[in-house]
Amino acid sequence: MKIKFKNFILIGLLLFLSVSAFTIGGVKKGKTKAKRAADPPKKFIDPANMDLSVKPGDDFFEYANGNWIKNNPIPSKETRWGSFGMLAQENTNRMLSLLAEVGKTSHPAGTLEQRVGDLYASGMDTLTIEKLGFDPIKPALARIDKITDLNGAIEEVVFERTHGEADPLFRFGVGQDDKHPNKNITNLNQGGTTLPDRDNYLKANPRNQKIQDAYKQYIITLFALTGTDNDAATKNAATIFGIETALARAQLSRVAMRDPHVTYNKFSVADFSKTTPHLNWVALMPELKVPGQDTLLVGQPAFFRAEDSLLAATPIDDWKVYLKWNILKSSASALSSPFVKASFDYSSALSGQKVQTPRNERISRLVDGSLGELLGQLYVAKYFTPAAKQYMVDLVNNLKVTLGERIQNLTWMSANTKARALKKLAAFTVKIGYPDKWQTYTGLTIDRNDYFGNLRRASEWRYNYTTSQISKPVDKTRWGMTPPTVNAYYNSTNNEIVFPAGILQFPFFDFGADDAVNYGGIGAVIGHEMTHGFDDQGRQYDADGTLRDWWTKDDADKFKTRADQVVAQYDAFTVLDTLHVNGKLTLGENLADLGGLNVAYAAFKKTKEGQSNKKIDGFTPDQRFFLSWAQVWHSSQRPEIAAQRILTDPHSPEQYRANAPVTNIDAWYAAFNVQPGDKMYKKPEDRIKVW
Template sequence: MKTSILLPRLAAAAGLLALAGCASTTPASTASTTPAAATPPPAAAPEVRGLSIDVADIDRSVSPCEDFFQFAGGAWLKANPIPSYASSWGPRNLLQDRNQALMRSILEAAAANTGATMGSNAQKVGDFYATAMDTVAIERDGLRPLRPELERLLLIKDKTGLIVGLARQKILQTGAYFRIGVDVDEKNSTQYVVGLNQGGLTLPNRDYYLKDDERSKRIREAYRTYLRNTFGQLGDNEATAQQNAAVVERLEMRLAKASRTPVELRDPQSNYNKMTVAAAAKRYPALDLPRLLAAMQLGAAQELVVGQPAFFDELNKLVKAEPLADQKTYLRWHLVRSVSGALPKAYVDEAFRFQQVLGGAKTQQVRWKRMLAATDAYLGEAFGQLYVDKAFSPRAKAKALEMVANVKESMADHIRSNTWMSPATKEEALKKLNALRVKIGYPDVWKDYSQLVITRGSYLTNLLAARAWETRDNLRHLGQPIDRNEWGMTPPTVNAYYNPPMNEIVFPAGYLQPPFFNPDADDAVNYGAIGGVMGHEMTHGFDDQGRQYDAAGNLRDWWTKEDNDEFNRRAAIVGTQYDAFSPLDSVHVNGKLTMGENLADFAGLTIVYGALQKQLQKTYGDKPRPKIDGFTPEQRFFLAWAQLRRTNIRPEALRQQILTDPHSPGQYRTIGPLMNMPEFYQAFGCQPGQKMVRAEGERAKIW
């Protein structure tokens, strides 16, 4: 999937990685796991210590050929239980902690600088964080900063007022009813278009409303408690709170039944339904789209892309038929729910109690971490400029760009040598690869926050102002040239993504830190760690979703029928393999939901392994390649891949991940690709019949 600019700060892309890992280094012997055939003779290869892999984390009681996830990080998993405030824990969390320590120092210095020039990024970042941390003022203010928005809802007297009120909620990003924004037109990537997509649910997706297993029932009961208690905090008496909770659940149930499943949402063709505004207004008259668009300053729009037309058919019926009072109750809920983190402690605690049931965390994350995340979310590039000055050197950027170039070259080699793809499709694939844009570290052109007013007054007021500014910053794109400098993630983000309509891969500075990336580490580790991410994101352009977009980013079929059928046949093998993975009793990975991420892991690791071999040849030629910490370069490559995906996860969070996340659990992201790679078998001397070795006829290979 592409990066969505319907909500830029929440950019969701197919390239978003799940959990990875980190560590330091200590020496150890690994003679028993290093076959002589895999590398030059040990006697001729010098042995040194390295960076970024901690051999003390390895569980040597487990054979690498039986369970490489446990072998590579079993000792770490035992020594690193999940903190009470988290639902899962892995090395990615540790990198985030280190990043957060630096970010906190930047924010606290900005907050203490009351003399910053008014209107400067330092002033806005400092004042936003200062008000977010001022819990005394937040408790004192109570609902006062939210009163103007609550009163807007109270003043709605008819369906016309409802549409205007809904437009205001869209500006404030409350999540009510549906999502709307300006995005790149997927079938004409040289222009922007207004997009509408299903939404309006509080629970993660439709399945949480419709499934009847005991866990789903328990979550729905916790949700009802959350609703009732929050309405009570807003001043409703017990009977009214109960009634209002039932109203919200009933309306959301209607929306859930009309929503597409997570798997169905992965089909870009069926989610692209362009129609004129006039045609959409005729089909959905109750939504009064001309009025809604005008209220959002999108009156110039002539066309819309409706992601899920049947959902909007049902929404149209709902808006037309449901009592106005009930719809106002629904809008009030989503307004309050969406800003609960900026309200007094009672609201924050109520929201967390519900999240505990969903994700299993035992205690709430400390406030400074939550408010740091909010500052990054809403003032990401203002804050990001302060961050990259301290966290990302020009040398690191140059090294990362060099690695991406090598991975790209390896990908081209794999396309050219592909045995099942026709020359015509290969030509298009190479054209797309050559057109791929790479963004490293931070934007070349920063966002201009001059029109955003942030003060030392109220955190909630600042939050709403930042949301409104962000929405308008997105909506202003309509009718303008494509902005290819725009980023869908902030510089401190520990993540990466591929954006199909822009045909670009993006790696924020926050991810390009040790141990994910260390310019001083050996190539094998860097290629297995951040290189694996680079290959993953690059091959998203050729996974089951990304391959449907051409070199210009247009949703266009450029495959021959024979090549298309062969790709699908090979991809189906991957899906079957992952369907068989079961981390909990009666819970299986969804091979269709996770298909794109699994394909990117499979292909990406293969491509990057080829890039590493090229780099090692450049570095050593025919000379012996040194062991580091007792491991060959090939072994360190696979260890780096695995150690960055070590994850402890609570059962509640694991179930939620499998239901909602297009990424497979970390253990299967680790072993899934390796079980199909002869290069892995050779590196660790694995033999047929061992669990990490699939029989030749059962292996999956895309590129």
């Protein structure tokens, strides 16, 4: 359960709301398609989307995207709007049409169609959902009422977790051992809080005040809806906020956790139990369904020591309130409309979303989240072609060869380290489109008339599946994203790059587009994921995914000097009033963007178009390459989500992802005649060269 995936973008930012809150909405169903059908022949780089009054050297993002942004205000059910959101909307529309197709007839129990269709139908059955109110969580609330002591509370923590109900106090799971990536091991990580980041609890400023007020109101509302009187509900909010603030104080920051050695702490289960006298892991681990383990990995040992002290020092009645809250917050969006509304009111205070995403879209995304490799089979059968897969295979190979050449030619790295880097590059596993072996969800029953039960069973199934891996060798065929996902990732312990079918669409990729457009789009995405293998974290894992230092000291120092320059470049970008990009938090992604764009450009220069000077729609091949990169990022966002992302998202805001890498690439200066005096101009000796 450790977070090892490096995504191309961060989606599902609001997943903290509950198991079922996928809140990336979009334009009205069918609008995108209808608009496209009426368009004249496609311009892959369209001057109508650009702002030609802006000098490219002053603000390349505005130059490339200014009119698009002006003409495409953020829809009220969105928090940000750009190419990723539009493609996600398109994919949601596709999922809805697949679900409608499946729903036309009934299917034998246990089949793919029955499970996918009935999960969707159960989520759309608002008549039953409204009638039930909060009945589905009454047994859990009654169970907590009966707790009398700390042992009872800890038993409840185990119960909620093993039954897919909630994840109180900490995060727990089974995953690869970073130093033995072919083995699975139990992972314990900090958790137990609700707000997106520890800073939301700990830093006093007007923005956090607003977030804290909305959060407390959310707690009061949910308790009031379940029959608690207003005074008690208000007191509960203070209790929960107090406990979570204490937990937040004990948590490591996201920046501190970027160092994989900091979060790699192997203990014998017996020794670790001695550091947490109230949490006896020797007894708890079998109850948590990982029996027979001598060792475990702890991400943040100090957090667990602090949590243990808090367990002892806090009255049992307060823990009961906290445990009830964990049930309430993880259930609200799956209950009747007053609960859903409270959940949305809270999330919109944090994200700026104006209106709720339509229910059918929310439920289709939930089906993708719960049964993604069943729905995904229908998706790829209809929307993904073998030809697209072959194109990707070829493109990945071109980029691999080119990155290898670039590593060979690095001036700052010794031959020794280069040989190891090349070995790592050659060992990349590449996954494209969809898994070779689909997840079967064996044993997961979906009942057309039981929405809440379906969600709980799906969640419990996931828990059981994850923990059952403890006794098995690592299954490297698994995917961390579903096929319709508009994203890509690198996984350091598998040393693999993965591209779901969903991202293989325009503006990333189009069969009809020239190479400049495809290399500047999906080519740069591929280069980005490859470069993650060599970013500040990825470089610490070797060719077979082991966390092991393969660098000479001198080469590592030279890498760090260059990485520090990237940190400084991004730290200087102010996003919102006083909020600036966190250069340390975003370092891995920024290195990946810079490396990815460099390798994609070098590979593009080997193509026929890359070697010609023939203009298309008024732009040279090099101009089209860089404009394609910039147009991938056409996007705007609400201030609330912008502020949240500064704290939590390891990716920089879109305009800086478009602008910052190009300032370090000489060819961009030549392509757009960028000169001293232009706002983005950097002297040649200041341009950062890493990969």
